[in-house]
Amino acid sequence: MANTATVDELGHSPEVRGKNYLNQTAGVWSWLTTVDHKRIGIMYLVSVLVGFGLGGIFALLVRLELLTAKKTIMDASQYNQAFTLHGAAMVFLFIIPSIPASLGNFFLPLMIGAKDVAFPRLNLLSLYLYWIGAIFMLAAIVTGGVDTGWTFYVPYASGVSTTSVISATFGVFVMGFSSILTGLNFIVTLHKLRAPGMSWYRMPLFLWSLYATSIIQVLATPVLGITLLLLIFERAFHIGIFDPTLGGDPVLFQHFFWFYSHPAVYIMILPGMGVATEILATNSQRRVFGYKAIAFSSVAIALVSFLVWGHHMFVSGQSELSSAIFSFLTFFVAIPSGVKMFNWLGTLWGGSIRFTVPMLYGIAFLFLFGIGGLTGLFLGMLSVDLHLHDTYFVVAHFHYVMMGSTAIAFFGGLHHWWPKMTGKMYDEKLARVGFALTFIGFNWTFFTQFILGTRGMPRRYYNYLDQYQPLHAFSTYGSWVLGLGFLITFICLARSLKTGAPAPANPWDSATLEWQTQSPPITENFEKAPIVTLDAYERPAEETA
Amino acid sequence: MSTSHAEHDHGHGSGNGDHVPHVLPFKVYIGTFSTLLFLTVVTVGASYVDLGHMGNLIVALLIATIKASVVALIFMHLKWDHKFHAIIFVSALLFLAVFIGITMSDTQFRGEAEAIEAKNPVDLKDPFKAERAGDVAVPKAAAAPAAAGSAAPAAGSAAPAATPAKH
Amino acid sequence: MSAKAEALGGAEETKLSPQFHVAHHFDKADTQFDAGRMGVWLFLVTEILLFGGLFCAFAIFRSKYFPSFVEAHHHLDRVMGGINTIVLISSSFTMALAVRSAQKNEKKKTTLLLAITLACAAMFLVVKYFEYSHKIHDGLLPGGNFTAADFASGHPGIFFAIYFMMTGIHGVHVVIGMGLILWILLRNQKNEFSSRYYAPVENVGLYWHLVDLVWIYLFPLLYLVG
Numbered sequence: 062m063a064n065t066a067t068v069d070e071l072g073h074s075p076e077v078r079g080k081n082y083l084n085q086t087a088g089v090w091s092w093l094t095t096v097d098h099k100r101i102g103i104m105y106l107v108s109v110l111v112g113f114g115l116g117g118i119f120a121l122l123v124r125l126e127l128l129t130a131k132k133t134i135m136d137a138s139q140y141n142q143a144f145t146l147h148g149a150a151m152v153f154l155f156i157i158p159s160i161p162a163s164l165g166n167f168f169l170p171l172m173i174g175a176k177d178v179a180f181p182r183l184n185l186l187s188l189y190l191y192w193i194g195a196i197f198m199l200a201a202i203v204t205g206g207v208d209t210g211w212t213f214y215v216p217y218a219s220g221v222s223t224t225s226v227i228s229a230t231f232g233v234f235v236m237g238f239s240s241i242l243t244g245l246n247f248i249v250t251l252h253k254l255r256a257p258g259m260s261w262y263r264m265p266l267f268l269w270s271l272y273a274t275s276i277i278q279v280l281a282t283p284v285l286g287i288t289l290l291l292l293i294f295e296r297a298f299h300i301g302i303f304d305p306t307l308g309g310d311p312v313l314f315q316h317f318f319w320f321y322s323h324p325a326v327y328i329m330i331l332p333g334m335g336v337a338t339e340i341l342a343t344n345s346q347r348r349v350f351g352y353k354a355i356a357f358s359s360v361a362i363a364l365v366s367f368l369v370w371g372h373h374m375f376v377s378g379q380s381e382l383s384s385a386i387f388s389f390l391t392f393f394v395a396i397p398s399g400v401k402m403f404n405w406l407g408t409l410w411g412g413s414i415r416f417t418v419p420m421l422y423g424i425a426f427l428f429l430f431g432i433g434g435l436t437g438l439f440l441g442m443l444s445v446d447l448h449l450h451d452t453y454f455v456v457a458h459f460h461y462v463m464m465g466s467t468a469i470a471f472f473g474g475l476h477h478w479w480p481k482m483t484g485k486m487y488d489e490k491l492a493r494v495g496f497a498l499t500f501i502g503f504n505w506t507f508f509t510q511f512i513l514g515t516r517g518m519p520r521r522y523y524n525y526l527d528q529y530q531p532l533h534a535f536s537t538y539g540s541w542v543l544g545l546g547f548l549i550t551f552i553c554l555a556r557s558l559k560t561g562a563p564a565p566a567n568p569w570d571s572a573t574l575e576w577q578t579q580s581p582p583i584t585e586n587f588e589k590a591p592i593v594t595l596d597a598y599e600r601p602a603e604e605t606a
Numbered sequence: 607m608s609t610s611h612a613e614h615d616h617g618h619g620s621g622n623g624d625h626v627p628h629v630l631p632f633k634v635y636i637g638t639f640s641t642l643l644f645l646t647v648v649t650v651g652a653s654y655v656d657l658g659h660m661g662n663l664i665v666a667l668l669i670a671t672i673k674a675s676v677v678a679l680i681f682m683h684l685k686w687d688h689k690f691h692a693i694i695f696v697s698a699l700l701f702l703a704v705f706i707g708i709t710m711s712d713t714q715f716r717g718e719a720e721a722i723e724a725k726n727p728v729d730l731k732d733p734f735k736a737e738r739a740g741d742v743a744v745p746k747a748a749a750a751p752a753a754a755g756s757a758a759p760a761a762g763s764a765a766p767a768a769t770p771a772k773h
Numbered sequence: 774m775s776a777k778a779e780a781l782g783g784a785e786e787t788k789l790s791p792q793f794h795v796a797h798h799f800d801k802a803d804t805q806f807d808a809g810r811m812g813v814w815l816f817l818v819t820e821i822l823l824f825g826g827l828f829c830a831f832a833i834f835r836s837k838y839f840p841s842f843v844e845a846h847h848h849l850d851r852v853m854g855g856i857n858t859i860v861l862i863s864s865s866f867t868m869a870l871a872v873r874s875a876q877k878n879e880k881k882k883t884t885l886l887l888a889i890t891l892a893c894a895a896m897f898l899v900v901k902y903f904e905y906s907h908k909i910h911d912g913l914l915p916g917g918n919f920t921a922a923d924f925a926s927g928h929p930g931i932f933f934a935i936y937f938m939m940t941g942i943h944g945v946h947v948v949i950g951m952g953l954i955l956w957i958l959l960r961n962q963k964n965e966f967s968s969r970y971y972a973p974v975e976n977v978g979l980y981w982h983l984v985d986l987v988w989i990y991l992f993p994l995l996y997l998v999g
Contacts, residue, residue, distance in 0.1 A: 248811075279815050
C-alpha cells in the first residue's frame with residue numbers, strides 16, 4: 062500500500078484508505094441490521110461453518126460407532142438419530158447454503174461491479190429465515206431427536222417414529238424459504254445490476270453456476286415446501302395422502318421429496334464447479350478454455366436435473382416404465398458434466414500452473430469429482446443399481462460428490478477469497494498440511510466404503526457381519542485423519558485473523574473484478590463504479606503471455 | 607392496444623430518469639372483467655352436461671386456462687411486460703407439467719411387470735429351466751432320435767418337461 | 774387525468790411521492806421498478822410450484838379413485854363456490870383498477886378501490902368459513918378424521934384431504950394478501966404512491982392476481998368436475 066501518492070495503484074483516494082466494510086460501523090447491532098451483502102455473506106459463512114462442525118461431530122460419532130460390529134459407544138436408536146442429524150445438518154445447514162449464501166453473497170455483486178444485491182433487505186430476511194429454521198432443527202435435537210434419516214420417508218416419519226419429526230421438518234420448511242429468497246435475489250441481481258460493459262459472456266463462470274443454481278432453488282424448493290407441509294399434516298392430522306391404510310401412496314412422498322432433493326444435489330454441486338473454475342483459471346494464469354461450453358453446461362445441468370429424480374427410487378416399487386425412463390434420462394447429466402471436465406483440463410493444458418493452496422483444492426476437486434461423477438453412472442444404470450442400492454457404495458458415491466467435490470471446492474474458495482474477505486494472508490505451510498490431511502483422510506474414509514458397498518454392506522445398519530469389520534475400522538481411522546485435517550485448516554484460518562500479514566488487493570494475480578478493489582473492500586465495493594472493457598478472464602496486459 | 611401506448615408515450619420530458627407508468631384504458635379492464643364473469647357462467651353450465659370421465663375435466667381445464675390467460679395477460683400486464691417475465695411464468699407451468707407428467711408415469715403404470723411375470727413365471731435360482739420350444743436351435747436330424755437319448759443337450763429344449771428327471 | 778399528471782413539470786413533479794428515492798445500487802428508477810417486478814414474478818413461480826404439488830396429488834388420486842371423487846365433490850356447495858369465484862374475480866378487477874389509479878395519481882380512488890378489494894377478500898373468507906363449518910359438522914374431514922357414514926365409494930377421505938389442503942393453503946394466501954393490501958392502503962394514505970412510484974401497489978396486485986388465478990383452477994376442479 063503506497064502511502065505517498067494521493068491516489069494509490071487501485072485508484073483509491075486517501076478518504077477511503079483504511080476504511081472497509083468491517084470497520085465502517087461497529088457493534089453487534091450494526092451487524093444484525095446490516096443490509097450489506099458482504100456482512101450478510103460473512104454471517105452466513107460463520108453459520109454454515111457452525112453447521113458443518115455440528116454435522117462433522119455427528120459424522121465422527123457415527124464412524125466411531127461403526128468401529129466394531131456390535132455396540133461401540135451408543136445404542137441403536139441413538140445411532141439412528143446420529144446419522145439422521147449428520148445428514149440433515151450437513152445437507153440443510155451446511156451444503157445447500159454453503160457456497161451460494163456465503164461466498165456467493167459476498168462475491169456476486171463484486172464480480173459484476175455492483176454495489177449490492179438487488180434486494181438487500183430480502184437478503185437479510187433470508188439470513189434470518191435460515192437462523193429461524195436452524196433453531197427449529199436444533200430444537201428437534203433437544204426435544205427428542207430425529208431418527209428418520211434426512212429423507213423423512215413415510216410412513217415411518219408420518220406415523221411410526223416417536224421423535225421430534227415435526228420440529229425438524231418445519232425447520233427445513235423455513236430454511237427452504239431462505240434458499241428461495243437467495244436464489245431469487247441472485248437472478249434479479251445478475252439481470253439488472255451488471256456494471257456497464259459487463260455483458261453476460263464477460264461474467265466470471267462462478268456467476269453462471271450461481272445463476273443455474275438459483276434457477277433450481279426457485280423452481281424446486283417450493284415442492285419441498287408442500288412435501289414437508291403435507292408430511293407435517295399427515296403426522297399431526299392423518300390426512301391420508303401418504304398413508305396406504307387410508308388409500309394414500311407412500312411412494313408419492315418419495316416423488317415429491319426427490320423432485321426437490323435431486324435438483325438440490327445440483328444446488329450443492331453447481332456452485333462448487335463454479336468455484337473450481339475460478340481457482341483453475343486464476344492459477345493456470347490463462348483464460349478459461351471453452352467459456353461458453355462451461356457456462357451453458359451449468360444451465361443444462363440445472364434443467365436436466367429436473368428429469369432424473371426417480372433414480373433414487375428404483376427399488377421403491379415405482380413402475381418399471383418410470384424406472385426405465387429415469388435411468389435413461391440420468392445419463393444425460395453425464396454430458397454437460399463431461400463437457401465441464403474436459404474444459405477444465407483444457408484450461409490446465411498449456412497453462413502456467415501455480416500450486417497455491419486454493420489450486421491444490423481445485424485439483425483435488427477435479428480428481429474427486431471425477432470419481433464421484435463416474436460412480437454416479439454405475440448407480441444410474443437400473444440393473445446395477447438394483448444390486449448396489451442402499452449399500453455403502455451409494456454412501457461413498459454421494460460423499461465423493463457432496464464432500465469430495467462441493468465441500469472441497471468450498472474450502473478451496475474460502476482459501477482463494479480469504480484475503481479479500483478478511484484482508485489477511487494465512488500461513489501457507491499450515492494450510493497445505495491441513496489440505497493434505499483432508500485429502501488423504503477423505504479418500505481413506507470413503508474409498509474404503511466403495512469396497513464395503515460392492516461387498517454388500519447396507520447403509521444405515523447399526524450392527525453388521527464380522528466380515529465387514531476390518532474395512533469399517535479402516536474407514537473409521539480415515540475419518541480421524543479427515544477430522545484432524547479440517548481442524549488444522551480451521552486453526553490456520555482463525556490464526557490468520559490475528560497474526561496474518563495484511564493482504565494486497567490482488568494476491569493471486571487474478572483477472573476478475575472482485576480483485577480490483579482493496580482488501581477488504583469498502584462498504585460500497587468500488588469507489589468509482591467500474592466500467593468493464595475486458596472479456597472474461599482477460600488481463601489488461603495480455604501480451605506478456 | 608396501440609391507443610394505450612399513445613396515452614403515455616408522449617409528453618414526459620422530465621429527463622430525471624423517473625419511471626413513467628403504462629396506463630391501459632378503462633374499457634380494457636371492463637372487457638376483461640366481463641369476459642371472466644361470462645366464462646365463469648359457461649364453466650358452471652358446462653359441468654351440468656355429462657361429457658364422460660375425461661370430457662368434463664378437459665372442458666373445465668380449457669375454460670380455466672382461458673380465464674387464467676386473460677388474468678395473466680391483462681390484469682397482470684404480461685402482454686405489455688418484458689418478454690423475460692413471460693418466460694419465467696411459462697417455465698413454471700412447464701416444470702409443473704414435467705413434475706405431474708413423470709410422476710404419473712409411475713402411478714398409472716405401477717405393478718405392470720408383475721402381471722407379465724405371472725404369465726411367464728421364472729425360477730430365479732434356475733432361470734433357464736423355463737426354456738420353451740425354439741429357445742435353442744435344434745438340428746432337424748438330431749431332433750428325431752431324441753427319444754433314444756443320443757442327443758441329450760438338444761432334448762432339453764425340445765421337451766423341457768422331460769429334462770429335470772435327467773439332471 | 775394522466776395528461777394532467779404529465780402536464781405537471783419539473784419542480785412540481787418532485788412533489789409526487791416525495792419520500793421516494795432510487796436506491797443507491799440502482800442506476801435509475803426504471804431499473805429498480807423492473808427489478809422489483811422480476812422478483813415478484815420469480816416469487817409467483819414458487820407459488821405455482823407450491824400449489825403444483827397438490828394439483829399433482831389431485832390428478833393422481835382422481836384417476837385412482839374416480840367414483841370417490843365424483844361422490845365427494847357433490848358434497849361441496851357449488852353455489853357458495855360460485856359466489857366466491859365471482860367475489861374473487863371482482864376483487865382482482867378492483868385491484869387492477871387500483872394499480873391504474875395509482876399510476877394516474879388518483880389517490881382517493883386508489884384508496885377506495887383497495888378498500889373494496891379488501892372487503893371482497895373478507896367476504897371470500899366469510900363464505901369459506903360457512904363452507905368449512907358445514908363440512909366439519911357433516912364429518913367430511915380429511916383421511917383419518919373422515920366420519921360421514923353414508924358414502925358408497927371407497928376413498929372420499931382422500932378427496933377431502935386434497936380439498937382442505939388446497940383451499941386451506943389458498944385461504945392462508947388470501948389472509949396474507951389482505952395484510953399486504955392493508956399495508957399499501959395505509960401507505961397510499963400517506964401520499965407515498967404516484968405515477969413516479971407505485972411499485973408496491975403493482976407488486977401486491979400481481980400477488981393478488983395469482984391468488985385469483987389459483988382459485989380459477991380450484992373452483993372447477995373441486996366443485997364442478999370432482
